[in-house]
Amino acid sequence: MTSERILLEVDDLRTRYPVRRPIADRLARRPRQWVRAVDGVSFSLRRGEMVALVGESGCGKTSTAQTILRMVEATGGTITVDGQDITTMSQRRLRPLRRGIQMVYQDPYESLDPRFRVRQTVEEPLLVHGIGTSKSEREELISSALERAGLAPASLYLNRYPHELSGGQRQRVAIAAALALDPVLLLADEPVSMLDVSVRAGVLSLLDGLRRDGRLGVLMITHDLSTAAHFADRIAVMYLGRIVEYGPARQVVTDPRHPYTKALLSVVPNRDPRVRNVAQILSGETPNPIAIPAGCRFRPRCPIAEASCADVDPVLGPPGSAGSGRGGSASGGSASGGWAGHEVACLLA
Ligand SMILES: Nc1ncnc2c1ncn2[C@@H]1O[C@H](COP(=O)(O)OP(=O)(O)O)[C@@H](O)[C@H]1O
Ligand code: SF4
Ligand SMILES: [Mg+2]
16 A cells, blocks of 8 residues: 655756767857757655656657756756755765665666676675675575565576576566665666567566565556556656656546547557447657757647647646646645646646
8 A cells, every 4th residue: 555655856857968069069169069868857666666658759758857866957946855955965975875775677687797607796786785694694685685576486587697697587686676675766868668568567567566565665656547547546648758647547548638648549459349439649850959949849740729729838746737837746635626647848738
């Protein structure tokens, strides 16, 4: 059951990367351009909860996770973990907290060192963080992490090299290496997209099970809305650096309000053969985080845009509130009148 304690709170997070300037631009003193990869993202995540961050490639999902992890520095906004603002915390103070925030990467073929046996892979983070005073104590922690990740009995796997494992097993080893540190927050960046379809559900069920004891929260990054709908409690739909719709997973997929979410859902095959989706192909320019349109950022591709959409940058909120001031905080609990935290950033929703 989801605990009410908020584990992660991200407020108006911004991350930008400099665009490399050709020498001619520098000589002509043309202003530097920026990729606004994360452009005002707000959401929260409770213990025991899985929130899915969903959006097409390039919308800023990985940058959001990397910024939360402080692998990339935020250019604005705040990140609060377990009540502590870590946005600009020094690396020394951050170190013990970093242990509690672990990332699971997309590609277990890249994230595991091919020269390391499973034992060494899971032991490495323990050594880095000085956990386990003796070899035998660490051995116990390694075995328990492997078994929590579904690799049981651990003795079967300890001495294997990555090339002796399947893709699914490799990803479980990577998850075990994260679990060995007893994290409170797992950031899973497209954790099954490189895996064989037959093992995906198993790995997703593992992540789902891990958060159900209520201690750990999972931010699941995916481009697949049906995966999000199946496993997550809440879904945050991201477009061009911003969350444009957020709410309880079921509500977002059964009653989508943002035209972008509707378009994403229209291409998800429906399990009910009587229901036929009409795929809505988005036309217009490919979104470009270097030149985010004024007004609503979705306007160039929006099938229902009106003139006012060019003037107002809609914020996340209950329907009808998007045009008024800042306040896009996907808190999941601010709405009333039956919305139960379902929020949308669209002037016409
Ligand atoms: N290190 C970087 N330097 C410059 N641009 C980057 C960097 N990392 C990501 N980007 C750009 O930022 C945008 C968001 O990327 P990313 O966060 O990887 O999106 P996603 O994970 O949703 O595919 C993209 O336009 C990408 O090209
Ligand atoms: S605000 Fe306007 S352009 Fe933006 S999604 Fe809504 S209708 Fe479309
Ligand atoms: Mg990514």
